[in-house]
Structure formats: C-alpha cells, structure tokens
Amino acid sequence: xxxxxxxxxxxxxxxxxxxxxxxxxxxxxxxxxxxxxxxxxxxxxxxxxxxxxxxxxxxxxxxxxxxxxxxxxxxxxxxxxxxxxxxxxxxxxxxxxxxxxxxxxxxxxxxxxxxxxxxxxxxxxxxxxxxxxxxxxxxxxxxxxxxxxxxxxxxxxxxxxxxxxxxxxxxxxxxxxxxxxxxxxxxxxxxxxxxxxxxxxxxxx
Amino acid sequence: xxxxxxxxxxxxxxxxxxxxxxxxxxxxxxxxxxxxxxxxxxxxxxxxxxxxxxxxxxxxxxxxxxxxxxxxxxxxxxxxxxxxxxxxxxxxxxxxxxxxxxxxxxxxxxxxxxxxxxxxxxxxxxxxxxxxxxxxxxxxxxxxxxxxxxxxxxxxxxxxxxxxxxxxxxxxxxxxxxxxxxxxxxxxxxxxxxxxxxxxxxxxx
DNA sequence: ACCTGAACACCGTTCAAGT
DNA sequence: ACCTGAACACCGTTCAAGT
Numbered sequence: 001x002x003x004x005x006x007x008x009x010x011x012x013x014x015x016x017x018x019x020x021x022x023x024x025x026x027x028x029x030x031x032x033x034x035x036x037x038x039x040x041x042x043x044x045x046x047x048x049x050x051x052x053x054x055x056x057x058x059x060x061x062x063x064x065x066x067x068x069x070x071x072x073x074x075x076x077x078x079x080x081x082x083x084x085x086x087x088x089x090x091x092x093x094x095x096x097x098x099x100x101x102x103x104x105x106x107x108x109x110x111x112x113x114x115x116x117x118x119x120x121x122x123x124x125x126x127x128x129x130x131x132x133x134x135x136x137x138x139x140x141x142x143x144x145x146x147x148x149x150x151x152x153x154x155x156x157x158x159x160x161x162x163x164x165x166x167x168x169x170x171x172x173x174x175x176x177x178x179x180x181x182x183x184x185x186x187x188x189x190x191x192x193x194x195x196x197x198x199x200x201x202x203x204x205x
Numbered sequence: 206x207x208x209x210x211x212x213x214x215x216x217x218x219x220x221x222x223x224x225x226x227x228x229x230x231x232x233x234x235x236x237x238x239x240x241x242x243x244x245x246x247x248x249x250x251x252x253x254x255x256x257x258x259x260x261x262x263x264x265x266x267x268x269x270x271x272x273x274x275x276x277x278x279x280x281x282x283x284x285x286x287x288x289x290x291x292x293x294x295x296x297x298x299x300x301x302x303x304x305x306x307x308x309x310x311x312x313x314x315x316x317x318x319x320x321x322x323x324x325x326x327x328x329x330x331x332x333x334x335x336x337x338x339x340x341x342x343x344x345x346x347x348x349x350x351x352x353x354x355x356x357x358x359x360x361x362x363x364x365x366x367x368x369x370x371x372x373x374x375x376x377x378x379x380x381x382x383x384x385x386x387x388x389x390x391x392x393x394x395x396x397x398x399x400x401x402x403x404x405x406x407x408x409x410x
Numbered sequence: 411a412c413c414t415g416a417a418c419a420c421c422g423t424t425c426a427a428g429t
Numbered sequence: 430a431c432c433t434g435a436a437c438a439c440c441g442t443t444c445a446a447g448t
Contacts, residue, residue, distance in 0.1 A: 010412080033441060046413050048442075055441065101306040104355040107362045139356050140399040147352025150309040151344050157312045194345040197406020198399065215431080238422060251432050253423075260422065 012050050016061050023098030062099045063106040066092055068115050078126040079199050085119050086145050086195055093149040104146050152187045217255050221266050228303030267304045268311040271297055273320050283331040284404050290324050291350050298354040309351050357392045
C-alpha cells in the first residue's frame with residue numbers, strides 16, 4: 001500500500017482549477033468556499049490565504065481565466081486576425097460553461113484586459129484602421145462571440161426535465177441529449193456564418 | 206396623519222418588481238429572500254406562497270421578465286422587422302442590468318420563448334426565408350443583442366474603484382461616471398453599426 | 411508561511427401554527 | 430387563502446491559535 005504522501009500544497013492555480021470543475025459540474029450556485037475546500041482536501045478557511053479577498057477574488061479569477069486568450073499575430077490581414085481571436089474566445093468560453101455568467105458580466109481585468117488591448121493592436125497593425133476604430137471593432141467582435149456562446153449554452157439546457165431540482169443561475173452540465181443531431185457542429189457553422197457577415201460589414205462601420 | 210392603511214396584498218408582480226429593484230440597485234448577490242421580504246414589508250416565508258419553487262422560481266421569473274419583448278408586425282420587410290426586435294431586446298435588457306447574468310444564461314421559458322418564436326414567424330412572413338432559416342437568423346440576432354448589452358454593461362463598471370467592497374457577480378448600479386463623454390449614445394451608435402453589418406450579411410448565411 | 415477550529419452573522423427552505 | 434415564527438442545515442468571513 002502506498003505511503004500517505006504529503007498533500008500537494010495549495011495554490012491559486014489549484015484552487016481555480018477545482019473551482020472551475022465544481023462550477024461546470026454542479027453550477028455556479030453550488031460553488032461554495034466550503035465545498036471548494038473539501039475538493040482540495042483542506043478547510044475552507046485555508047483558501048483565504050491564497051485569495052485574500054475571498055469569494056469575490058475567486059469569482060474575478062474565474063472570469064479572468066475563461067476570458068484570457070492569446071493569438072499569434074498572423075500576416076493574413078485584419079480579417080484573419082479577427083477570425084483567430086473570435087475562434088479562440090469562443091473556445092475558451094465553451095470550455096467552462098459553468099462560469100459563463102461571470103465571464104459575460106464582470107468587467108475585464110488583468111490578463112483578460114491585456115488580451116483585449118492586444119487584439120486591438122493586432123487589428124490596427126493588420127490594417128484595420130486607427131486605434132479607436134480598432135478598439136470599436138474589438139468590442140463588436142467580443143459582443144458577437146460572447147452572445148453566441150450565451151445562446152449556445154442556453155440551448156444546451158433547453159429541453160430540461162420539467163419537474164426537477166434544477167441548478168439555478170447557470171450551467172448544469174449533464175445537459176440533456178440534444179434535441180437535434182450534432183448541435184455542436186450546427187452551432188459552430190452558425191457561428192461561422194454570423195462571424196463572416198460581421199467581418200464583411202465591419203469596415204463600413 | 207394618515208391612518209395605517211391595510212397593506213397592499215402580495216402578488217407575483219409586486220415580488221418581481223421589488224426583486225428587480227434590489228438586483229439593479231445592489232447586485233444579484235444581495236438579492237435575498239429575506240431582504241426581498243423586508244422590501245415588501247412581509248416575512249420572507251410569505252414569498253413562497255406566490256412563488257412555490259422559491260428562489261429558483263424567482264430567478265426564472267426575473268430572466269423571463271427582462272427577456273420578454275413584443276413587437277408589432279411591420280410591413281417594411283424582414284430587415285425592418287429584425288431591427289425592431291433588436292432594439293426592443295436591447296432596451297429591455299438595459300433596463301435591468303442587475304439581472305443580465307440571468308437573462309444571458311437561463312434558457313428562455315414561457316413568454317420569453319413565445320416571443321422568440323413570434324420573432325421567427327415575423328421574419329419568415331416578412332420574406333426572410335423558410336422557418337428553419339428564420340429561426341437561425343433569430344439566434345444570430347439574439348446573440349448579437351445579448352453580447353452587445355453584455356459588453357455595454359461590463360464597460361459601465363470598468364473604472365471601478367480599485368480598493369473597494371465590490372458587488373460580485375454583476376450589476377453594481379452606482380456606476381462610476383463614464384470614462385468618456387456620452388458613452389450611452391456612443392454605445393447605441395456602435396450597436397447600430399454592428400447590427401447593420403449583420404443585417405447586410407445575414408441573407409447569405 | 412500556511413493551515414485549523416471555533417465563532418458570528420447571515421442564508422434558503424420546511425413545517426406547524428395562526429388568522 | 431395568506432402570512433408568521435421557530436427551526437434546520439448551510440453559507441462567507443473573522444480571528445486567534447496551532448505548526
């Protein structure tokens with residue numbers, strides 16, 4: 001039998017990882033400091049040592065996590081840049097549906113805010129226009145990406161069992177099997193079409 | 206001095222109204238059954254008589270409220286129909302920023318779901334195409350509307366005081382005075398431009 | 411430096427009881 | 430039918446204390 005190995009030390013990263021797992025699996029409503037402590041084999045109060053502002057700091061960190069993306073600069077023109085950021089942003093949000101409400105609602109901070117600024121710079125240098133117009137384009141693209149993921153997640157919980165202790169506030173993960181075949185691919189295709197429409201129309205904005 | 210008049214009887218409508226007021230003013234996090242009871246001059250437990258599923262039912266009702274819009278059928282073609290729904294949807298969401306997280310996250314139900322279906326029918330009869338394509342267009346438009354309001358609300362809390370007991374999860378209403386002049390009009394114009402881009406590109410989707 | 415235990419003020423929800 | 434009071438299990442957070 002294996003010796004009881006010394007427990008992995010707590011860390012901001014491990015806390016966030018565990019919190020995402022709980023939120024995705026049971027819903028944001030059930031993400032509790034005490035439950036989070038249990039998942040990490042630690043008393044809830046230990047978390048405050050790594051996230052001094054407590055649950056508020058945790059929520060901020062989760063939003064930042066699913067909202068921070070990086071994209072290598074490309075040389076395919078501003079539309080290619082925009083596509084890359086849109087795809088990366090959508091993928092990051094879809095990975096953790098449980099914290100989508102935070103991602104759509106909290107003002108961008110830290111690395112997430114830096115990513116937004118980098119996106120604007122990349123668009124500008126790829127020929128989109130002056131910084132102000134690039135920043136405006138980023139906002140439009142972010143709106144489309146965030147909204148698309150929102151309706152996508154909403155639909156995944158659409159045909160929820162009518163009589164049930166549902167999860168509230170957001171993401172129940174054991175989503176009922178889709179109402180149609182391959183809804184993920186369908187959603188991806190729809191996302192692509194709307195994105196292209198936006199990219200066609202953006203410059204005249 | 207006025208005689209102590211008999212208290213207005215509790216009702217689903219009054220409960221929802223008070224809940225929206227609390228969520229908009231203090232944030233969703235502070236919307237509590239007990240606080241809601243106080244606002245209604247009633248014990249918290251009385252609310253359960255009108256909303257049997259308790260807080261879960263309240264959240265559903267709030268999401269439905271800010272998400273239900275009606276638009277008179279017009280004869281200006283499908284683009285005019287789409288514009289009307291987009292404007293109405295954005296206005297309804299902006300009216301109650303405190304519950305935006307619910308609106309973006311809860312699957313549409315009841316009257317909200319009916320409104321979505323009516324939007325699709327109006328688009329189809331206004332010449333957009335067959336029902337399936339109209340439904341797809343509605344999803345794209347809803348995504349854009351919801352995402353636009355999300356970034357708009359996010360930005361209203363952007364320059365939040367760095368050292369402060371912030372509200373969590375969403376909508377603090379005493380938003381810090383804008384970082385630029387007339388951000389609301391700017392946001393409205395940006396919304397318009399993105400919407401027109403989408404309307405130009407939609408049919409080819 | 412990092413974690414625990416006990417404590418405090420507050421939750422959501424139930425249930426029997428009042429009117 | 431509508432509301433209250435007391436009770437229960439559970440929150441977030443503090444603080445002194447342990448190691």
